[in-house]
Amino acid sequence: MRDGLILSQDELTRFNATEDTASKVHALLAQQKRSWETLRNGYAGLASVETKVFEIDGFTCRVQFNPGRITSSAAQVDEKSIRERKCFLCSENLPDAQRGLKYDNDYIILCNPFPIFPEHFTIPHVQHIPQEIRSSFPVLLQLSKDFSERYTVFYNGPKCGASAPDHLHFQAGEKGFMPIEDEYERLIVSVGEKVADVGGLLVFAAEDFLRKFISFESDNALLLQKGFDAFYSVAQELSSSNDEPMLNILSSYQDGEWRVIIFPRAKHRPSFFFEEGEKQMLISPAAVDFGGVVITPVEYDFDRITQEHLIQMFNEVSISEPIFTILKDTLASQLSFLNPEA
Numbered sequence: 001m002r003d004g005l006i007l008s009q010d011e012l013t014r015f016n017a018t019e020d021t022a023s024k025v026h027a028l029l030a031q032q033k034r035s036w037e038t039l040r041n042g043y044a045g046l047a048s049v050e051t052k053v054f055e056i057d058g059f060t061c062r063v064q065f066n067p068g069r070i071t072s073s074a075a076q077v078d079e080k081s082i083r084e085r086k087c088f089l090c091s092e093n094l095p096d097a098q099r100g101l102k103y104d105n106d107y108i109i110l111c112n113p114f115p116i117f118p119e120h121f122t123i124p125h126v127q128h129i130p131q132e133i134r135s136s137f138p139v140l141l142q143l144s145k146d147f148s149e150r151y152t153v154f155y156n157g158p159k160c161g162a163s164a165p166d167h168l169h170f171q172a173g174e175k176g177f178m179p180i181e182d183e184y185e186r187l188i189v190s191v192g193e194k195v196a197d198v199g200g201l202l203v204f205a206a207e208d209f210l211r212k213f214i215s216f217e218s219d220n221a222l223l224l225q226k227g228f229d230a231f232y233s234v235a236q237e238l239s240s241s242n243d244e245p246m247l248n249i250l251s252s253y254q255d256g257e258w259r260v261i262i263f264p265r266a267k268h269r270p271s272f273f274f275e276e277g278e279k280q281m282l283i284s285p286a287a288v289d290f291g292g293v294v295i296t297p298v299e300y301d302f303d304r305i306t307q308e309h310l311i312q313m314f315n316e317v318s319i320s321e322p323i324f325t326i327l328k329d330t331l332a333s334q335l336s337f338l339n340p341e342a
Contacts, residue, residue: 001091001108001126002091002092002094004099005091005094005098005099005100005108006099006100006101006102006108007028007031007099007100007101011031012024012027012028012031012101013027014031015027015028015030015031016030020149021103021146021147022146022147022148022149022150022151023149024101025101025109025119025121025147025150025151025172026119026150028099028100028101028109028111028121029111029119029121031099032097032098032099032111035097035099036095036097036098036099036111036113037097038095038097038113039097039098039111039113042068042112042113042114042115043115045066045067045068046066046068046115046116046118049064049065049066050064050065050302051063051064051065052302052305054307054310056209056210056307056310056311057208057209057210058190058209059179059183059187059209059210059292060179060183060292061179061210061292061294061310062179062292062293062294063293063294063296063302063305063310064116064293064294064295064296065296065297065299065302066116066295066296066297067297067298067299068114068115068297069114069116069295069297070282070297070298071114071163072114072163072284072297082165082166087128087164087166087167088164089122089124089128089164089167089169090124090128090167091108091126094110098110098111098113103123103143103146104139104142105126106125106126106127106139107123107124107125107126107139107170108123108124108126109121109123110122110123110124112171116173116288116293116295117173117174117177118174118177119150119151119173119174120171120172120173120174121151121171121172121173122169122170122171123143123153123169123170123171123172124164124167124168124169125167125168125169128166128167129167129168130158130165130166130167130168131156131157131158131162131164131165131166131167131168131169131244132158132168132244133155133157133232133244133247133249134229134232134244136168137225137228138221138225139170140153140155140170140249140251140260141221141224141225141251141253141258141260142221143170143172143251144251144252144253144258144260145253145258147172147253148252148253148254150174150175151172151173151174151175152172152173152174152175152177152178152181152250152251152252153170153171153172153250153251153252154170154171154172154173154248154249154250154251154287154288154291155170155171155248155249155251155287156171156248156286156287157244157245157246157247157248157265158243158244159243159244159246159265159268160246160247160248160265160268160286161248161268161284161285161286161287161289162286171287173288175252177293178250178288178291178292178293179291179292179293180250180261180290180291180292181250181252181291183292184215184259184261187206187209188204188206188215190209191206191207191208191209192204192205192206193205193206193328195214195328195331195332195335196227196331196332196335196336196338198223198227198335198336198338198340199223199338199340199341200218200219200220200223200340201216201217201218201220201223201224201226201227201335201338201340202216202217202218203215203216203217203227203331203332203335204217205324205328207321207324210310210311210314211263211290211314211318212263212264212318212319212321212324213261213262213263213264213290214231214261214262214264214327214328214331215259215260215261215262216228216231216258216259216260216262217257217258217259217260218257218258219256219257219258220340221258223338223340224258224260226338227335227338228260228262230331230334230335230338231262231331232245233334234327234330234331234334235247235264235327238323238326238327238330245264246264246265246266246267246268247262247263247264247265248262248263248265248286248287248290249261249262249263249287250287250290250291263287263290263318264318264319264323264324264327265317265318265319266316266317266318266319266320266323267316267317268284268317269283269284269285269317270283270285270312270313270316270317271312271316272309272312272313281296281298281301281305281309282296282297282298282301283295283296283301283305283309283313285313285314285317290314294310294313
């Protein structure tokens with residue numbers, strides 16, 4: 001790890017950090033805005049982004065024109081391109097001005113210099129290991145709890161929006177920024193279905209609102225792990241592959257319990273991403289887009305995007321209705337045998 005990368009407690013205290021992890025993360029951002037010009041410019045650009053709001057089937061989808069995200073949205077994630085570039089999440093390749101916080105010995109909390117949120121962070125593993133959620137799911141839960149005062153944590157699968165699929169990482173952004181956070185309870189009532197209620201683990205499935213998701217709610221991390229393991233096994237079997245099932249995850253902790261929302265995917269990018277000329281739209285949806293904030297890094301795409309484009313995109317990249325039905329029914333069956341005490 002690069003010398004001087006980790007901010008000391010004394011440095012954090014100068015920016016009003018307390019012992020709370022979220023407070024330290026907030027202080028890190030304040031320090032970096034003062035000392036790192038690239039980050040300062042990124043947030044200056046964020047202050048002037050344009051936004052459109054669409055109401056689709058009674059739910060909100062905000063489209064953000066954010067040119068700073070062009071590198072991520074258009075990232076080449078094929079094996080050859082990844083092999084030929086330096087990993088921008090490895091500590092030795094970070095800019096000299098970038099500083100971070102050590103987390104759980106194995107992770108570093110970094111400010112994202114190309115933000116979507118008013119406060120946006122990336123949390124990479126200290127080692128260059130592949131993006132993979134099954135074994136790192138407990139870290140997602142712990143991050144969600146430790147960040148709970150200010151932030152929602154999210155994960156993009158290696159084939160579902162992660163611009164560094166070769167380096168394990170999470171991201172975090174300011175709570176309440178994504179529409180689904182406010183609409184979740186209404187979604188569960190209006191289009192949701194209870195899949196399981198087992199010893200303190202609640203599982204819901206929702207569809208018919210442009211996207212589809214499976215959600216887990218519990219105050220018990222072990223139960224959540226068991227529920228997620230069941231989901232992962234079913235999703236992997238349905239994908240007919242040994243690779244990680246395609247998914248995006250939003251995770252938060254409030255009122256003493258976790259809420260984990262999983263969006264199963266069918267493919268990485270919509271068909272119009274690969275078109276040429278005026279038919280092309282460079283939109284590459286990941287967890288934030290599924291949370292209701294769709295990022296357009298190209299102004300021409302932002303100007304002409306319509307409700308029909310959004311419907312087409314989510315229909316194409318989301319898991320199909322028949323497969324989703326099998327997924328939730330099989331998951332319900334498996335969870336019915338779950339022993340909360342084991």
